[in-house]
Amino acid sequence: TIYCSNIISNCNNCTSSTTCISCIGNYYVNSQNKCSPCSDISNCLQCSSGSTCTVCASGYYVNSSNKCSKCTISNCARCNTDGTCLACNSDYYLSDDKKSCLPNDGNFNCSDSNFMRIGNLCITRRNMGDSLMLPIPSTVNVATAGNDYCYSNSQKCCWKGKTSDYCNTNANGNYSGCTRTVCNWDAAQEICAKFNYAGKTWRLATNTERANWGINSINLANNGLMLCDYESGLKSERCPTISYCNGAFKNECAPWMIWGNNNNGIEANASQLGAGKYHTTTYTKNYALSVRCVTEMDTE
Helix, strand or coil, rough: CCCCCHHHEEEECCCCCCEEECCCCCCEECCCCCCCEHHHHHCEEEECCCCCEEEEECCCCEEECEEEEEECCCEEEEEEECCCEEEECCCCEEECCCCEEECCCCCCCCCCCEEEEECCCEECCCCCEEECCCCCCCCCCCEEEECCCCCCCCCEEEEEEEEECCCCCCCCCCCCEEEEECCHHHHHHHHHHHHHHHHHCCCCCHHHCCEEEEEHHCCCCHHCCCCCCCCCCCCCCCCCCCCCCCCCHEEEEEEEEEEEEECCCEEEEEEEEEECEEEEEECCCEEEEEECEEEEECCC
C-alpha cells in the first residue's frame, strides 16, 4: 500500500503523485494541489483554504472574514462571533448570559441544563462537543462523521455529525439519537481533563459510577441524561447498532456506548444502555464512542 502522505507531504487522499485532494488536520489543499499549513492564517488551527479558517486557537474565534480574532471577554478560552463566551479559563466559570467569566467561588451546583447531578457526581447530559458549553479542546482533531479521515490511530479524534444510520422518530425528547459527537478513547481522556467549567476537575466515570445511569435516562427525555437505549428503542433517545464514521477504527461509530476511565493499552471499558440497564464491556480504544465527563460535588 502506498500512502499519499509518503509521496505528498501531509496529504491524506490523493489521485496521483502530484495531486492531493484532501490534507491531514491543520493543513489545506493549495493551488498547486499540495498541502499548506493553516498556520499561514494567524492563530488558525484548522482551515479549508489559505483564506478560510474553521477552528482558531484557544482565546480566538472565527470572525466574519473567516480569520481569527482575539476574544475580548476576560479569561475566556473560546468565544463566539456574537460576543459570547463558550468556555472559560481554568478556575473560572461561564455566566448565565455567556458574556463574562466569573471566578470559581464554590457556587456551582450542577443546575445548568447541560448537567445532571446523581449523588455526589455532576454529569454532562449531552456528549462532549454537542453543546457550545461542552467544548472540545483544540488539541483534539474534529472530523465530519461519514466524510473526514482521522490521519492516524494515534491521534486524538472526534467525529461530529451523522453518527447513526437510523433516527427513532418516537424518541422521547429533542436530542437526536443519530446526530452526535463521538470520539476515540484518547480524545475522551483529553476532553475531560481539559474541560474547566466552573473551575472543577472533570474526568471519565468509573464502571461503578456509570452503573445507575440507565434509570436516570429512561422515560425522562430532556430531563434525564439523554443516553442511547439501543435495545428497547422506546423511552430514550435510541441509537442503532449499525453505524459508520469514515476514518474511525473500522469506520464504526457506537454512540450507544460511553467511554469509561480504565484501559489496558489496547482496549478501554465502556457501558451500553439496553432497556434501561447498563452493561459494561470493553472496546478497542480507536472506536468512536460517546463521551460524558463527570466531576465530584460536595455532599449536602
